[in-house]
Amino acid sequence: MARQTEVATGAARVPTLYRGRLKLILDALTILEMRLLAVKREWYWYLMGALVFPMSMFYWSRALGANDPEAIRRLMIGAIIFGVSIQTVSGVGQSMIASRFQGKLKLLITMPMSKVSYALGEMAWVGVQTVVIVTLLLGIGRSVGVDYTLTWVFFPLMLAMVLTMAGLTLFLSSYAPSLEVGGIMTNLVGILLVMISPVFFTMEQAPLLLKMLGYVSPLRYAADGIMESFSGGTYVWSEMAILVGFAILTLSLGLWKLRWRES
Amino acid sequence: MECAMTEKTRANPNGAVTAQPAQAPSDSLPLVVEGIKKQYKGGAWANRDISFTAQPGEILGLLGPNGAGKTTLIRQITTELLPTSGKIRVFGMDVVTEPNRVKTMMGIVPQEQTPYLFYTVYHILRVFGKLRGLSPQMARERSIQLISELNLEKHRDVRVEKLSGGLRRRVLVGIAALARPPLFVLDEPTTGLDPHSRRDVWSLLRTYRDEGAAVLLSTHYMDEAETLCDRVGIIQDGRLFALDTVPNLRALHGYEFKVTYSRNGERGELETLYGKDDQELVNRVRSMGIQQFSVARTNLEDVYLALTGDKEALNGTTN
Numbered sequence: 001m002a003r004q005t006e007v008a009t010g011a012a013r014v015p016t017l018y019r020g021r022l023k024l025i026l027d028a029l030t031i032l033e034m035r036l037l038a039v040k041r042e043w044y045w046y047l048m049g050a051l052v053f054p055m056s057m058f059y060w061s062r063a064l065g066a067n068d069p070e071a072i073r074r075l076m077i078g079a080i081i082f083g084v085s086i087q088t089v090s091g092v093g094q095s096m097i098a099s100r101f102q103g104k105l106k107l108l109i110t111m112p113m114s115k116v117s118y119a120l121g122e123m124a125w126v127g128v129q130t131v132v133i134v135t136l137l138l139g140i141g142r143s144v145g146v147d148y149t150l151t152w153v154f155f156p157l158m159l160a161m162v163l164t165m166a167g168l169t170l171f172l173s174s175y176a177p178s179l180e181v182g183g184i185m186t187n188l189v190g191i192l193l194v195m196i197s198p199v200f201f202t203m204e205q206a207p208l209l210l211k212m213l214g215y216v217s218p219l220r221y222a223a224d225g226i227m228e229s230f231s232g233g234t235y236v237w238s239e240m241a242i243l244v245g246f247a248i249l250t251l252s253l254g255l256w257k258l259r260w261r262e263s
Numbered sequence: 264m265e266c267a268m269t270e271k272t273r274a275n276p277n278g279a280v281t282a283q284p285a286q287a288p289s290d291s292l293p294l295v296v297e298g299i300k301k302q303y304k305g306g307a308w309a310n311r312d313i314s315f316t317a318q319p320g321e322i323l324g325l326l327g328p329n330g331a332g333k334t335t336l337i338r339q340i341t342t343e344l345l346p347t348s349g350k351i352r353v354f355g356m357d358v359v360t361e362p363n364r365v366k367t368m369m370g371i372v373p374q375e376q377t378p379y380l381f382y383t384v385y386h387i388l389r390v391f392g393k394l395r396g397l398s399p400q401m402a403r404e405r406s407i408q409l410i411s412e413l414n415l416e417k418h419r420d421v422r423v424e425k426l427s428g429g430l431r432r433r434v435l436v437g438i439a440a441l442a443r444p445p446l447f448v449l450d451e452p453t454t455g456l457d458p459h460s461r462r463d464v465w466s467l468l469r470t471y472r473d474e475g476a477a478v479l480l481s482t483h484y485m486d487e488a489e490t491l492c493d494r495v496g497i498i499q500d501g502r503l504f505a506l507d508t509v510p511n512l513r514a515l516h517g518y519e520f521k522v523t524y525s526r527n528g529e530r531g532e533l534e535t536l537y538g539k540d541d542q543e544l545v546n547r548v549r550s551m552g553i554q555q556f557s558v559a560r561t562n563l564e565d566v567y568l569a570l571t572g573d574k575e576a577l578n579g580t581t582n
Contacts, residue, residue, distance in 0.1 A: 107373065111366065111395060112364070
């Protein structure tokens with residue numbers, strides 16, 4: 001139950017304070033507000049960073065000879081997954097690592113807030129970016145003639161994928177030995193995961209090694225589920241279940257490793 | 264101990280749930296540290312059996328050389344670091360089991376902290392006000408009030424990156440003061456500041472003390488401890504050697520006066536004699552045939568040198 005409290009002590013009176021679950025949610029929204037305030041002036045760089053690489057990948061792949069509408073759809077899905085994954089990894093990773101090594105987390109830790117609020121705020125920030133990137137990429141895709149029919153399952157699939165990548169990044173960034181190496185680590189893992197996963201092509205088209213990696217890559221299940229959604233289908237329960245499992249696993253690991261106090 | 268913040272909740276007309284003010288028990292001190300020990304993984308002891316209390320309306324300084332264990336102790340009090348053993352209570356609440364409730368009662372300024380550079384002074388105070396638990400409206404109002412209290416009106420819409428070190432430190436003290444906490448914990452709040460900025464910070468801390476808050480700060484500046492603090496604790500090698508008012512520490516030290524002189528005129532090396540009686544010291548120096556000397560009361564630095572083991576500096580010239 002959300003509560004506010006006012007405490008009278010021997011000292012000056014502590015003003016009315018939010019507490020409980022409402023505080024948890026408000027804290028997460030404040031973290032999101034802090035992120036939005038920080039990018040307000042240079043938002044266009046963030047947008048370009050998010051769009052340039054997936055669009056380039058899409059056009060390169062298409063120029064290499066993909067003419068089949070289904071293959072083009074898959075390329076579009078690959079571009080979306082690539083853009084969102086990289087943005088998630090670099091957004092959460094940079095924020096976490098900068099917070100750790102530039103001492104910003106230290107100031108947040110002095111506040112009466114839980115690490116869950118902090119993580120939720122970062123996820124919300126990633127969510128905002130995802131909505132912008134996906135909307136733009138879908139619009140660009142439509143304008144260049146990609147044929148797709150979106151069904152509602154696309155949204156929970158994207159959410160589960162973003163949470164999985166954010167959790168993985170939280171976990172990895174706790175092992176970063178320095179600001180510089182941390183940046184390399186998270187980007188490397190993010191890019192590698194997209195590149196080795198069958199997202200720009202199907203599992204059937206993948207060479208044997210990538211097939212084997214594909215079974216353990218959450219992005220492959222996201223790509224397969226989104227492919228079904230793009231074809232107008234909604235039967236993605238197995239992909240959804242696996243992605244939700246990945247999200248729970250990586251977020252649990254990420255929150256466990258997020259250092260809010262030391263022993 | 265049951266905490267002071269047990270609440271009776273009721274719904275207000277607009278549906279939000281508010282609480283009746285709850286009174287802190289009169290026996291709950293702002294800070295009680297009991298037998299704190301901290302051993303790091305490598306086996307090194309950072310704190311050894313430290314106990315003390317902080318009273319409402321006092322500034323308590325922790326003085327010690329670098330590596331003495333001041334920051335480790337402060338990080339345990341601010342819930343950032345878990346103690347190996349011992350108890351720390353803030354208004355009766357245990358810092359280990361109730362960290363977030365403890366932090367609602369505490370304004371913290373971490374060591375060498377730079378606030379977020381890309382926000383304006385107003386923005387950083389407002390968002391941290393919300394993180395402290397203030398409503399958006401109250402966070403706005405309190406930010407404006409603090410900007411005035413901290414003499415930051417001219418810098419209200421200036422990004423933190425453009426502020427001087429002293430102004431940034433003032434912003435950090437402001438962040439700590441957002442919810443008017445009854446306990447402030449500051450780790451070397453004036454390190455690296457120029458004299459004017461240091462005095463600005465001192466003035467703020469005195470104001471909070473005069474309003475009834477307890478202030479705990481660490482420092483390695485003797486003058487800061489002597490001028491600002493009502494009581495001073497001296498820490499070395501993780502141990503709290505002494506904790507008292509400066510006059511009482513001087514009395515504990517045993518030497519109230521010192522006479523400084525040179526055997527070889529103005530160019531000679533300065534020597535110091537310590538004693539309980541100034542007239543007796545003067546007579547002794549004169550009996551050595553020395554006519555030029557100065558007599559003064561011992562200060563905190565003399566006590567500090569004696570207690571922290573720089574005996575050579577003291578004993579070498581003490582009879």
